[in-house]
Amino acid sequence: xxxxxxxxxxxxxxxxxxxxxxxxxxxxxxxxxxxxxxxxxxxxxxxxxxxxxxxxxxxxxxxxxxxxxxxxxxxxxxxxxx
Numbered sequence: 325x326x327x328x329x330x331x332x333x334x335x336x337x338x339x340x341x342x343x344x345x346x347x348x349x350x351x352x353x354x355x356x357x358x359x360x361x362x363x364x365x366x367x368x369x370x371x372x373x374x375x376x377x378x379x380x381x382x383x384x385x386x387x388x389x390x391x392x393x394x395x396x397x398x399x400x401x402x403x404x405x406x
Contacts, residue, residue: 336369340368356404357402358400358401359401361403381405381406382401384402
Protein backbone atom coordinates (compact mmCIF):
# COMPACT_ATOMS: atom_id res chain seq x y z
CA UNK A 325 0.00 0.00 0.00
CA UNK A 326 1.50 3.33 -1.01
CA UNK A 327 1.33 6.54 1.02
CA UNK A 328 -1.71 7.87 -0.89
CA UNK A 329 -3.69 4.68 -0.26
CA UNK A 330 -2.72 4.70 3.40
CA UNK A 331 -3.89 8.29 3.76
CA UNK A 332 -7.12 7.51 1.89
CA UNK A 333 -7.92 4.64 4.27
CA UNK A 334 -7.23 6.87 7.27
CA UNK A 335 -9.31 9.80 6.02
CA UNK A 336 -12.27 8.25 4.19
CA UNK A 337 -14.09 7.07 7.36
CA UNK A 338 -13.84 10.65 8.67
CA UNK A 339 -15.16 12.03 5.36
CA UNK A 340 -18.07 9.57 5.57
CA UNK A 341 -19.03 10.83 9.04
CA UNK A 342 -18.79 14.46 7.95
CA UNK A 343 -20.96 13.77 4.88
CA UNK A 344 -23.59 11.99 7.00
CA UNK A 345 -23.80 15.02 9.31
CA UNK A 346 -23.94 17.37 6.34
CA UNK A 347 -26.88 15.48 4.84
CA UNK A 348 -28.62 15.35 8.22
CA UNK A 349 -28.77 19.14 8.20
CA UNK A 350 -29.85 19.49 4.55
CA UNK A 351 -26.43 19.87 2.94
CA UNK A 352 -25.11 18.31 -0.25
CA UNK A 353 -22.24 15.96 -1.04
CA UNK A 354 -19.91 16.36 -4.01
CA UNK A 355 -16.82 14.28 -4.73
CA UNK A 356 -14.51 15.41 -7.55
CA UNK A 357 -11.65 13.39 -8.96
CA UNK A 358 -10.35 12.90 -12.49
CA UNK A 359 -12.63 10.59 -14.47
CA UNK A 360 -10.21 7.67 -14.53
CA UNK A 361 -8.95 7.96 -10.94
CA UNK A 362 -8.68 4.55 -9.28
CA UNK A 363 -10.38 5.85 -6.12
CA UNK A 364 -13.75 5.68 -7.93
CA UNK A 365 -13.36 1.86 -7.92
CA UNK A 366 -12.50 1.51 -4.24
CA UNK A 367 -15.11 -0.60 -2.43
CA UNK A 368 -15.60 2.11 0.21
CA UNK A 369 -16.40 4.72 -2.44
CA UNK A 370 -18.68 2.39 -4.43
CA UNK A 371 -20.58 1.49 -1.23
CA UNK A 372 -20.84 5.15 -0.22
CA UNK A 373 -22.27 6.15 -3.62
CA UNK A 374 -24.80 3.31 -3.41
CA UNK A 375 -25.72 4.04 0.24
CA UNK A 376 -26.64 7.65 -0.50
CA UNK A 377 -28.01 7.14 -4.02
CA UNK A 378 -25.52 9.57 -5.52
CA UNK A 379 -25.31 10.36 -9.24
CA UNK A 380 -22.23 10.82 -11.36
CA UNK A 381 -21.51 13.47 -13.95
CA UNK A 382 -18.61 13.16 -16.40
CA UNK A 383 -17.36 16.09 -18.43
CA UNK A 384 -14.26 17.61 -19.96
CA UNK A 385 -12.73 20.85 -18.73
CA UNK A 386 -12.90 22.35 -22.22
CA UNK A 387 -16.71 22.19 -22.03
CA UNK A 388 -16.49 24.63 -19.13
CA UNK A 389 -13.94 26.91 -20.72
CA UNK A 390 -10.74 25.42 -19.27
CA UNK A 391 -7.87 26.84 -21.32
CA UNK A 392 -4.10 26.55 -21.38
CA UNK A 393 -1.95 29.63 -20.80
CA UNK A 394 -1.69 29.79 -24.60
CA UNK A 395 -5.48 29.99 -24.96
CA UNK A 396 -6.07 26.43 -26.18
CA UNK A 397 -8.93 24.35 -24.78
CA UNK A 398 -7.87 21.64 -22.33
CA UNK A 399 -9.75 18.33 -22.51
CA UNK A 400 -9.29 17.43 -18.84
CA UNK A 401 -11.69 14.57 -17.97
CA UNK A 402 -13.49 15.17 -14.66
CA UNK A 403 -16.06 13.19 -12.75
CA UNK A 404 -18.36 14.47 -10.03
CA UNK A 405 -20.52 12.37 -7.72
CA UNK A 406 -23.33 14.19 -5.96
